[in-house]
Amino acid sequence: MSETVTQPAGDPSSVASLDHQHRRLRVVRGRGGVDLDAAERAVTDLLIALGRQAESEHLADTPRRVARAYAELLAPREFDLTTFPNEEGYDELVLARDIPVQSLCEHHLLPFQGVAHVGYLPGDRILGLSKLARVVELFARDLQVQERLTKQVAGWLQEHLAPRGVGVVIEAEHLCMSMRGVQARGSRTVTSAMQGLLREDARSRQEFFALAGVSS
Ligand SMILES: Nc1nc2c(ncn2[C@@H]2O[C@H](COP(=O)(O)OP(=O)(O)OP(=O)(O)O)[C@@H](O)[C@H]2O)c(=O)[nH]1
Numbered sequence: 705m706s707e708t709v710t711q712p713a714g715d716p717s718s719v720a721s722l723d724h725q726h727r728r729l730r731v732v733r734g735r736g737g738v739d740l741d742a743a744e745r746a747v748t749d750l751l752i753a754l755g756r757q758a759e760s761e762h763l764a765d766t767p768r769r770v771a772r773a774y775a776e777l778l779a780p781r782e783f784d785l786t787t788f789p790n791e792e793g794y795d796e797l798v799l800a801r802d803i804p805v806q807s808l809c810e811h812h813l814l815p816f817q818g819v820a821h822v823g824y825l826p827g828d829r830i831l832g833l834s835k836l837a838r839v840v841e842l843f844a845r846d847l848q849v850q851e852r853l854t855k856q857v858a859g860w861l862q863e864h865l866a867p868r869g870v871g872v873v874i875e876a877e878h879l880c881m882s883m884r885g886v887q888a889r890g891s892r893t894v895t896s897a898m899q900g901l902l903r904e905d906a907r908s909r910q911e912f913f914a915l916a917g918v919s920s
């Protein structure tokens with residue numbers, strides 16, 4: 705048996721189907737579609753505005769490449785959110801550290817990249833471990849600000865896994881801050897989002913930050 709679930713407001717383009725028998729949630733996140741032809745024309749115009757014609761063989765195909773690159777960067781891969789019954793009653797933290805994060809800053813369309821530490825305190829069900837990284841990608845492949853990305857990952861896990869708590873820390877370097885502008889090379893921005901016991905209980909919160917290797 706399966707049913708289609710539409711994601712909540714703020715994420716209107718996402719659709720998922722729930723397989724009750726296997727407790728799998730098929731996660732598909734559309735972006736309303738990238739218009740590749742229009743993007744290609746826009747990149748051609750941008751190159752002209754920057755004073756660059758298709759003067760070399762390298763540049764000749766650049767508009768098409770850039771359009772396809774953005775389409776790829778804005779399209780998270782589909783996955784099944786597989787959960788299992790917490791048969792052992794495991795009630796300590798589960799934490800995946802150093803999950804690579806790559807996203808695009810919505811102010812300059814430049815990359816920001818770094819790592820995410822994502823953890824949760826299990827309730828009735830535990831999650832296939834790889835899914836923590838997949839949820840990070842689900843929201844990172846978008847035009848983002850780091851604060852929103854961090855909160856979206858935590859909120860989504862809380863909603864779909866119903867754990868006793870969720871914690872997300874992201875450490876990232878923004879190329880808009882290092883390659884240009886202030887040129888603060890090597891500076892990393894740290895954001896966190898905590899839900900449930902990891903927000904309310906000081907001991908759990910401290911343990912999360914200690915295991916994540918981040919001072920609280
Ligand atoms: N809060 C937040 N700010 C971000 C993020 N990514 C980039 N920014 C900042 O967004 C701001 C945009 O500010 P503006 O003053 O409009 O842009 P700007 O003139 O290019 O700013 P400078 O980078 O200081 O040269 C900059 O301070 C960026 O560093 C993010 O993920 N979160």
Ligand SMILES: [Zn+2]
Pocket residue numbers: 809810811812813814878880881
């Ligand atoms: Zn930026």
